[in-house]
Every structure is written in structure tokens, then in C-alpha cells.
């Protein structure tokens with residue numbers, strides 16, 4: 562099978578991402594220090610990853626307006642000197658699995674709502690609970706962990722429409738708290754942070770304050786490419802995409818990386834769409850991804866993108882695992 566390739570290299574210097582310096586302190590000696598694990602769960606597309614990114618102040622989980630963007634459990638660490646440390650656990654949207662990848666995503670979410678200190682159940686304000694929400698509520702009740710109902714995207718609705726949303730959801734289960742927010746605008750997030758900290762036990766700092774995420778750089782690179790493909794493509798094409806980083810090398814004594822990556826799709830017809838007329842689509846995905854990767858690596862990047870078809874890979878346990886969706890990857894930072 563022929564692979565199509567397109568290279569996107571760095572033409573100009575990129576601005577440097579604003580990494581914040583945190584003061585080093587011996588928090589283990591602070592008896593008022595709180596710490597714990599907080600899972601963010603809910604239906605697809607409600608803004609779970611957007612919320613986590615906002616807390617961390619950078620993109621650790623990709624986002625898009627297409628449901629089922631997140632496929633893995635993604636952890637990130639929020640540390641506030643003198644106050645505490647929250648390990649956020651972003652999860653795939655809760656769905657009914659239709660293929661092996663879906664089954665993997667369901668397993669990821671189920672395991673992420675066990676053994677944590679708090680669960681944030683995110684919903685959208687215009688939703689009356691449906692069958693999906695009832696299933697989520699049943700799962701969360703079984704977990705026997707405090708659940709905060711977070712009503713996201715309040716920027717899209719007048720305030721008075723929130724009351725019926727709250728009333729309808731209150732019937733599903735007992736919530737520790739109910740907090741309306743806008744993850745995109747940042748509204749209500751300070752209040753949510755206060756609530757989260759109030760439910761965490763006094764405890765140690767699990768990770769040093771420089772730790773941001775459990776995602777290795779290569780995984781972030783693959784995800785940034787997948788995000789740009791999600792943004793650029795429509796209909797069913799983006800759902801069948803996986804990205805593998807085949808090579809990632811830093812040039813000696815240079816702030817320059819050479820990266821080869823492959824976009825895997827399910828059908829020959831999808832391959833044509835991903836490449837686009839005269840390679841335009843692939844070039845667009847590559848250029849947009851390169852910007853994001855350069856910002857993360859604080860270096861210039863030569864990105865070569867290939868496209869390959871692996872027929873119906875989402876139905877194959879072997880290929881799903883091969884493209885990085887493996888149960889054994891779920892553990893630890």
C-alpha cells in the first residue's frame with residue numbers, strides 16, 4: 562500500500578509558551594495541605610477536557626466539537642502552594658460501545674471512577690437527563706464517592722434556565738454540591754476549585770510542583786495531530802482516525818525536532834479526504850499541528866505526515882492496542 566506524505570517545516574520562529582515558575586516549598590510539613598484524585602466524567606462533548614485544561618493553564622487534553630474526542634485517561638496535576646494538590650483525571654465521554662475502541666473507552670472511564678476522592682460529573686445546561694444520564698448516575702452511585710454536579714457552558718444559557726436543570730438532575734442521585742461554570746470562559750472555576758479542595762483529605766504532595774501531566778511528549782504530539790484532524794475533517798472520517806508518531810528526534814545543539822507521524826484511517830475513501838485536493842487538507846492539518854507542537858516543545862519542528870489505511874481497525878482488539886489504546890497504559894505517572 563502506498564503511503565502519502567506531506568512535510569511541513571518551520572518557516573519562522575515561534576513564540577515561547579508561558580511556563581510559570583512555582584516557588585519550591587516543603588509542603589509535606591504543612592498540616593493544612595490537602596491532596597487527592599478528582600475524576601472528571603460525563604457524556605461526550607460536555608467540556609471535560611476543556612475544564613481540565615483551564616485548571617492546568619495549558620493544553621494537556623485535546624478538545625473538539627466532535628463527541629468522543631478523548632479516548633484515554635489523561636491525568637494532570639494542579640498544585641497551589643500552601644493549599645494543596647489536585648490530580649485531575651480526564652476520561653472519555655460515557656458512551657455505549659459500538660466497537661473495540663469503544664469498549665476500551667468504557668473500561669477506561671469505569672476504572673477512573675474507582676478509588677478517587679471526588680468525581681465531577683459534567684453536564685450541559687440544556688439537558689434533561691436521558692437514558693444515558695440514568696446509566697451514568699447508576700455507575701456513580703455504585704462508586705460510593707462524593708459527586709459534584711458541574712453544569713458547564715452556562716455562557717450559552719440565561720441563568721434562570723439552570724433551575725429546572727438542577728431540579729431534574731437532583732432526582733437522579735444525591736450530589737455533594739452543584740456548581741455552574743463555564744470552562745471556556747473561566748466563570749465559576751474559582752468556586753469549583755474551593756469546592757474540590759473542601760472534599761480532599763489532608764495529605765502529602767504526590768507529585769513535585771513541576772509535574773503537569775502523565776502524558777509523554779510523543780503522546781501529546783500524536784494527540785495534537787489528531788486534534789487538528791478532528792477540527793479540519795467532518796462527518797465520520799475523524800472518528801476513525803488514530804495517529805502514531807514513528808520518529809521524533811531532536812537535532813544536536815539545535816532547537817529543532819524532526820518528527821514523522823502517520824495518520825491511520827479506516828477506509829481508502831477516507832484517505833483521499835484526509836489528503837485532500839493536491840494535498841491541501843493534509844497540509845492544513847500538518848501546519849496547524851506544527852504550531853501547537855512547536856509551542857509545547859519550545860523548538861522548531863519539521864513535521865512529516867503520512868496517511869495509511871488500516872481497514873476497520875476500531876473493530877480489532879489487536880490494532881486498537883497497537884495504536885496506543887492499551888489497558889496496561891492506564892497506570893501511574
Ligand SMILES: Nc1nc2c(ncn2[C@@H]2O[C@H](COP(=O)(O)OP(=O)(O)OP(=O)(O)O)[C@@H](O)[C@H]2O)c(=O)[nH]1
Nearest residue numbers: 605606607608609610611625629630631654744745
Ligand atoms: N460555549 C461553551 N463551549 C464549551 C465550554 N466548554 C467546552 N466547550 C466546547 O465544547 C466542545 C467539547 O469540549 P471538550 O472539552 O472536547 O468536551 P469533552 O467532554 O472532553 O468531550 P469528549 O472528550 O468527546 O468526551 C468544544 O467545542 C469546546 O470548545 C463552555 O464553557 N462554553
Ligand SMILES: [Mg+2]
Nearest residue numbers: 609610630631
Ligand atoms: Mg475530552
